[in-house]
Amino acid sequence: MTRPPAAPLPVPAPGEPVVGELSEAELLARVLPLLERPALAHVLTGPGDDCAVVAAPDGRFVLTVDTQVQDQDFRLAWPCGTPTTGFDTGVKCAAQNLADVAAMGAVPTAVVVSLTLPPATPVSWPEDFARGFVAGCEAMGAHRCAVVGGDLGAGRELSVTAAVTGDLEGRDPVLRSGAAAGGVLALAGTTGRAAAGVALLEDARYRPGADPRLDGLARAQLRPCPPVAAGPAAARAGALAMIDLSDGLLRDAGRLAAASGVVVDLDAAAVGGLARPLDPAAALLGADPRDWVLTGGEDHGLLAVLPAGAPLPRPFRAIGSCAPAPPGPAGPRPRVLLDGRAPELALGHRTGEGWDHFEP
Amino acid sequence: MTRPPAAPLPVPAPGEPVVGELSEAELLARVLPLLERPALAHVLTGPGDDCAVVAAPDGRFVLTVDTQVQDQDFRLAWPCGTPTTGFDTGVKCAAQNLADVAAMGAVPTAVVVSLTLPPATPVSWPEDFARGFVAGCEAMGAHRCAVVGGDLGAGRELSVTAAVTGDLEGRDPVLRSGAAAGGVLALAGTTGRAAAGVALLEDARYRPGADPRLDGLARAQLRPCPPVAAGPAAARAGALAMIDLSDGLLRDAGRLAAASGVVVDLDAAAVGGLARPLDPAAALLGADPRDWVLTGGEDHGLLAVLPAGAPLPRPFRAIGSCAPAPPGPAGPRPRVLLDGRAPELALGHRTGEGWDHFEP
Numbered sequence: 001m002t003r004p005p006a007a008p009l010p011v012p013a014p015g016e017p018v019v020g021e022l023s024e025a026e027l028l029a030r031v032l033p034l035l036e037r038p039a040l041a042h043v044l045t046g047p048g049d050d051c052a053v054v055a056a057p058d059g060r061f062v063l064t065v066d067t068q069v070q071d072q073d074f075r076l077a078w079p080c081g082t083p084t085t086g087f088d089t090g091v092k093c094a095a096q097n098l099a100d101v102a103a104m105g106a107v108p109t110a111v112v113v114s115l116t117l118p119p120a121t122p123v124s125w126p127e128d129f130a131r132g133f134v135a136g137c138e139a140m141g142a143h144r145c146a147v148v149g150g151d152l153g154a155g156r157e158l159s160v161t162a163a164v165t166g167d168l169e170g171r172d173p174v175l176r177s178g179a180a181a182g183g184v185l186a187l188a189g190t191t192g193r194a195a196a197g198v199a200l201l202e203d204a205r206y207r208p209g210a211d212p213r214l215d216g217l218a219r220a221q222l223r224p225c226p227p228v229a230a231g232p233a234a235a236r237a238g239a240l241a242m243i244d245l246s247d248g249l250l251r252d253a254g255r256l257a258a259a260s261g262v263v264v265d266l267d268a269a270a271v272g273g274l275a276r277p278l279d280p281a282a283a284l285l286g287a288d289p290r291d292w293v294l295t296g297g298e299d300h301g302l303l304a305v306l307p308a309g310a311p312l313p314r315p316f317r318a319i320g321s322c323a324p325a326p327p328g329p330a331g332p333r334p335r336v337l338l339d340g341r342a343p344e345l346a347l348g349h350r351t352g353e354g355w356d357h358f359e360p
Numbered sequence: 361m362t363r364p365p366a367a368p369l370p371v372p373a374p375g376e377p378v379v380g381e382l383s384e385a386e387l388l389a390r391v392l393p394l395l396e397r398p399a400l401a402h403v404l405t406g407p408g409d410d411c412a413v414v415a416a417p418d419g420r421f422v423l424t425v426d427t428q429v430q431d432q433d434f435r436l437a438w439p440c441g442t443p444t445t446g447f448d449t450g451v452k453c454a455a456q457n458l459a460d461v462a463a464m465g466a467v468p469t470a471v472v473v474s475l476t477l478p479p480a481t482p483v484s485w486p487e488d489f490a491r492g493f494v495a496g497c498e499a500m501g502a503h504r505c506a507v508v509g510g511d512l513g514a515g516r517e518l519s520v521t522a523a524v525t526g527d528l529e530g531r532d533p534v535l536r537s538g539a540a541a542g543g544v545l546a547l548a549g550t551t552g553r554a555a556a557g558v559a560l561l562e563d564a565r566y567r568p569g570a571d572p573r574l575d576g577l578a579r580a581q582l583r584p585c586p587p588v589a590a591g592p593a594a595a596r597a598g599a600l601a602m603i604d605l606s607d608g609l610l611r612d613a614g615r616l617a618a619a620s621g622v623v624v625d626l627d628a629a630a631v632g633g634l635a636r637p638l639d640p641a642a643a644l645l646g647a648d649p650r651d652w653v654l655t656g657g658e659d660h661g662l663l664a665v666l667p668a669g670a671p672l673p674r675p676f677r678a679i680g681s682c683a684p685a686p687p688g689p690a691g692p693r694p695r696v697l698l699d700g701r702a703p704e705l706a707l708g709h710r711t712g713e714g715w716d717h718f719e720p
Contacts, residue, residue, distance in 0.1 A: 044420060045533055048619075050463035050604050051424040051526065053533050056416035060404060063508060064411040065472035065523055069515040103410035112425035114521050148423060155429040157516045161474050163425055163523030166411065173405060173413050244410050259408075 009158070010076060010083070012122035019126065020119025024152055030123060034130035035113075035147040037137075042109055042167075043146050052148030054110045054165060061109070062166040062173065064100040068093060070158040074222075078201035082208050084222060086125040089160060090132025091139075091223040092298075096246060097164040098142050099300035102231025103244035105174040106166030108137075108145035113162045116155035126152075129160065132223075141229040171235050179241035179260035179305040185320035186312050188230035188302040190220065191249050192274055192289065195296020196281040197221030203285055213280045226300035233313040234304040242304040248295040250336050250343060253303060253320075257335035260305075262322040268339040270319035291345050294338075369518070370436060370443070372482035379486065380479025384512055390483060394490035395473075395507040397497075402469055402527075403506050412508030414470040414525060421469070422526040422533065424460040428453060430518040434582075438561035442568050444582060446485040449520060450492025451499075451583040452658075456606060457524040458502050459660035462591025463604035465534035466526030468497075468505035473522045476515040486512075489520065492583075501589040531595050539601035539620035539665040545680035546672050548590035548662040550580065551609050552634055552649065555656020556641040557581030563645055573640045586660035593673040594664040602664040608655040610696050610703060613663060613680075617695035620665075622682040628699040630679035651705050654698075 012018055045053035074084040101108045115126055137145045197217040200206040243256045257264045271293050278289035334342045372378055405413035434444040461468045475486055497505045557577040560566040603616045617624045631653050638649035694702045
């Protein structure tokens with residue numbers, strides 16, 4: 001078939017081939033070795049056959065999928081001058097998928113990755129993606145997670161999809177729907193840092209390298225590092241409900257509250273504490289850091305509800321509580337409160353709550 | 361982020377919304393009900409949480425992933441005038457993934473689907489995709505296969521990725537590497553029909569509706585229907601090795617031969633028999649139908665090696681045999697023969713063997 005025009009892409013180094021100059025087999029031969037990890041007993045058949053075969057010792061597995069598309073989920077070049085590298089995209093691909101597995105209380109076991117690459121993509125991009133994916137798994141504590149297969153294809157724009165499986169280790173999955181009034185709302189990881197980071201990256205006033213606090217926020221957007229081991233830890237501690245903060249605290253806490261039939265009351269002091277590390281970015285950009293905490297999702301922190309009085313497993317910290325939903329139809333009443341009142345946002349936001357992929 | 365210009369897309373019907381006019385939740389509310397199938401006991405947690413939970417009663421599962429991208433894997437409008445519909449894309453998505461599971465001898469159990477949709481995509485496209493996916497599963501005999509989750513996002517072009525899991529039902533997986541000299545090479549399903557179909561669709565001399573034989577070949581490209589139940593049947597019959605014909609008989613038989621350390625000898629009479637239904641297309645286009653049989657992959661037929669003398673399970677038919685690989689390094693000697701000799705192709709083909717995604 002004809003090859004369509006490609007989207008703007010990274011420029012190859014002098015002499016570096018682009019993926020369209022290699023056969024699929026040649027490209028695989030360069031990328032697959034970078035995905036190898038020490039032999040894992042639960043990978044019964046690894047890459048190279050029609051399917052992988054993975055052990056599921058407790059007779060079940062969890063399964064999720066997530067896609068990142070160029071210029072939707074990452075920019076190859078940001079207005080501040082920083083690029084998104086293949087390595088960054090690999091880390092983020094791991095983060096968004098592993099956090100979903102962790103939010104069930106499961107341990108990530110296996111990944112299949114599909115890469116869509118315009119023919120003009122430098123070969124170093126998928127190589128760096130592979131390095132970033134593996135490094136991300138290690139940094140997030142997903143030491144048992146192996147890439148067991150994948151797909152390579154061409155397209156107009158860079159797109160990466162991963163499907164990840166996890167092992168519940170004999171425990172019940174922690175669903176969104178198990179929260180009960182009186183439960184303690186607890187957060188592992190961060191929220192708002194990646195949103196502050198994207199605001200910086202999008203703004204030419206941000207000068208990378210000039211302030212390590214700002215660079216740390218930009219890095220939270222480019223290379224999020226959710227605490228994957230905290231998911232199983234919460235399950236072992238008796239978590240009643242859990243969700244991955246992928247679309248923002250208000251929106252995701254609202255999903256948990258709706259699924260569980262409770263109201264979530266966020267502690268304003270805790271939200272203020274989460275906002276404090278964002279102050280330097282807010283000062284530079286004239287923004288309200290609390291908005292980032294309430295609506296920023298891409299840190300992929302884990303939000304859990306634990307029984308009142310249960311010790312919180314590390315690194316969870318309490319940020320609110322669950323209250324009974326008022327009787328009658330939910331209607332327009334908010335599912336998520338801030339110190340007992342409907343939260344107000346300084347920034348305008350169409351949905352008022354978080355990220356929507358099809359928002360115009 | 362900014363919304364990039366979209367690739368050419370189907371035109372919405374008068375008054376029909378496009379996906380960019382709906383929120384993610386509104387779009388999901390339209391698509392998810394179309395993916396519902398009768399309750400399946402092995403789906404322990406279905407769509408709507410961070411992950412699905414799927415039973416793996418024999419303590420293992422198989423896992424694969426495949427992506428289709430607009431203008432790479434399907435054309436929305438073909439030169440002959442036929443469109444690729446969302447329904448077609450759904451069927452093909454099921455076919456290419458389920459055939460991989462079947463080629464391990466496994467029964468498909470669960471799917472997660474990621475759809476990348478330009479904002480100007482008519483809402484009927486993902487709806488038709490869902491209908492086609494479910495209808496495809498039914499037509500292919502994958503009655504236990506349930507969509508358990510997914511992802512929706514925006515992009516410049518339509519792209520669909522599915523990851524599928526399967527249940528080995530206590531049997532060993534059938535790998536590519538188990539073939540032995542003396543084994544019978546057998547095919548379930550077809551090969552070459554989808555390749556003839558794409559040649560027709562790409563050619564304005566083909567007039568859809570004028571000749572049902574040609575229309576059948578075009579349909580094999582648009583809506584392939586591999587015999588998914590034949591995979592587990594082959595495993596029960598003692599298949600030594602198996603592969604899904606996704607990249608062409610020569611290329612995929614060569615992969616099986618290389619993994620097994622054998623030479624595959626195709627029976628020229630059998631290849632001729634497979635070519636006969638392609639004669640009307642070959643006559644119209646001035647092509648050699650045998651080339652389609654040898655290099656066309658998208659029918660997703662199953663190629664298995666069974667022990668000599670074992671009865672072939674239906675619908676497998678013998679199309680060749682396995683011989684010992686000659687001693688010494690493989691080097692340039694062909695792994696796949698036709699009646700004992702290196703096959704020659706009438707059509708030029710860069711790799712000489714089948715489809716390569718990055719072929720210039």
